Amino acid sequence: MTLKLAIWDMDGTIVDSREVIQTAMCRAFDVCGLPEPDYEATRQVVGLGLDEACRTLAPDYDDLPRLVEAYRQAFVARRSEKGFREPLYDGAIETLERLANDDWLIAMATGKSHRGIRAIFEMHPLEQYFDTVWCADDGPGKPHPFMVEQCMGSLGCEPHQSLIIGDATHDIAMGRNAGIHTMGVSWGFGRPAELEAAGAHEIHHDFDGLAAGLAAFAEKSLPLPGTVQNA
Numbered sequence: 001m002t003l004k005l006a007i008w009d010m011d012g013t014i015v016d017s018r019e020v021i022q023t024a025m026c027r028a029f030d031v032c033g034l035p036e037p038d039y040e041a042t043r044q045v046v047g048l049g050l051d052e053a054c055r056t057l058a059p060d061y062d063d064l065p066r067l068v069e070a071y072r073q074a075f076v077a078r079r080s081e082k083g084f085r086e087p088l089y090d091g092a093i094e095t096l097e098r099l100a101n102d103d104w105l106i107a108m109a110t111g112k113s114h115r116g117i118r119a120i121f122e123m124h125p126l127e128q129y130f131d132t133v134w135c136a137d138d139g140p141g142k143p144h145p146f147m148v149e150q151c152m153g154s155l156g157c158e159p160h161q162s163l164i165i166g167d168a169t170h171d172i173a174m175g176r177n178a179g180i181h182t183m184g185v186s187w188g189f190g191r192p193a194e195l196e197a198a199g200a201h202e203i204h205h206d207f208d209g210l211a212a213g214l215a216a217f218a219e220k221s222l223p224l225p226g227t228v229q230n231a
Helices: 018-031 037-045 050-057 062-081 090-099 112-122 145-155 167-179 194-198 207-219
Strands: 007-008 104-111 133-134 162-166 180-187 202-204
Touching: 007 145, 018 037, 037 062, 050 062, 090 207, 104 145, 112 133, 112 162, 112 202, 133 145, 145 162, 145 167, 162 167, 162 207, 167 180, 167 194, 180 194, 180 207, 194 202, 202 207
Parallel strands: 007 104, 007 162, 104 133, 162 180, 180 202
Antiparallel strands: none
């Protein structure tokens, strides 16, 4: 069987986390006496490790650990509010299920923490689809290729058998740095022009288009007629 690996980002790709991230960031900045960042600034740091994201948004603030902790607390508090829900994008779970049924290996490479991933898995029936999960707690964050390399290594896949799906330029840069195929999606934090400038091999605007791109990648990955594949 020819291996094929789809590595997914989480925020802005599978889960619509725009509201909770912006709300938590604004509350954290308020706690620290800083002017609230606007969404245009916040969206461009989503996917980075939290330390780097906060440093980028507040480069002159001299107590970065306080800002990071304030964000963590604000994020948890927002999630604990009655009625809170971090919705999946329409088509996300159906696409994951289709990949699993078509014998894809499925991985996650996300800037979330393990605690954040666990919260999403408790909210939505996603955990069953992922063969391996790597996040910002495990090593260098995006755009370093570490998480992609760990996904491939843990599942025995090579770069030509692997692709990444993400909504941010950091996802595309991470994939390019790891030498794999990159699929940008336009429904999250990144803009199509930004994904293109980052070097995305493909950009998709809905899950139907993404599914077609995945099918085309799988078709190219099939062995040629008459070739012998290892068991």
